[in-house]
Amino acid sequence: MTCDDSRSVLHAYLDGELDAPRAAEFEHHLESCASCTRSLEAEESLRSSIQHARLYEPVPRGLENRIRRQLRESSVPFGGPKFALWRWLAATAALLLFVGVGWKALEKSRQGSEPSASIGALEIVDAHIRSLQPGHLTDVTSTDQHTVKPWFNGKVPFAPPVRDFAAEGYPLVGGRLDVLDGQTVAALVYGRRKHFISVFVWPEPSTEAEQSTGAKRGYQWISWKQDGLRFCAVSDTNRDDLAAFKNLFSR
């Protein structure tokens, strides 16, 4: 091996990327070549000072949590990024077909379908899950219906009915604004033992089915209409509790 050859493999040798025969050849050359030996030593010394200088940059505090939070928020409904484009298209086509066939005809079989023609169950369930992140549950926190109700004035173009059901075991926690499918909706938050119930409220023309229920991602939802408004209650409490809550709310 000549010095030129040696220089061309020196870095591969240093980095442990030479196969055994070529490494042996290189070492053999070093025995008789002071200049290449010095070059190798210089590289080894550079490497060792880099290693000793603690240049590895520690991750800033809180970065991982921030990323985890963002990942949660950006998680695509329908179960993440594996939901490929064609499936979205298929879902959209199916939805259009569904609407095209005629909502009315399907009314009777709507148990477990969607809470509304305009807003899907998953979207509502996801909005509820998002609201459970720290600091997202309510914009106005009050058990007083006379505080929560006026808070919505001027924020949504309708007046959601707000009542407290603490005496019945469903205390009012507060309210917030949410955006579902580009539409600003009111959300009322109630407690049920250790669970929360979000009631989403938005105005809806009267051609919709009256009532439907279902479950998604382990959350129950129940949707009904009253006075030109669509209501959809979502919670991880059990179905009976949610049905009782609905009866109370729509009474």
Place this chain on the structure above:
Amino acid sequence: MQDREQFDQLVLPHLRAAFNLARWLLRSREDAEDVTQEALLRAFRFFSGFHGTDARAWLLQIVRNTCYSWMEKNRSMQSAVEFDESLHLSPLPGPEAQALAGSDRERLTKALEQLSPRSREVIVLRELEGCSYKEIASITAMPIGTVMSALARARARLHELLARPSSKEAVRDV
């Protein structure tokens, strides 16, 4: 939510490597924080396309690309790749001080930051991350043979920068 779990298990553990690479490429912890965050979100979006076994190399590739896009966008701020070292290098400390690891760290940091991004990334991947040539090739989209010559060049430049006295007088004639 199976994807989230898999992503958490396979990719998130390499956050450290991701941040380290971004910090050295961008030469700023603040920018690296933003870019790392952006890169992780991109990685999550592309996660369904990851079928390999080396999640670290896969993630670092995305981090690298995100860094380069970022540098492209902020070119005006980054234009001085080899920035004016007279402003950044403190006067050469005495021999005793030089022996201290702390000052070694400072000297090395400054030397590394003066390398071109291409040289810097191979050094960081090889010396700090311990990547093999094959991994470096896949992260940087270079042929394997080029990795070795890129490393050789980067190291030669580092020797040069470290040997150079950093006073203004000495820099002037470079």
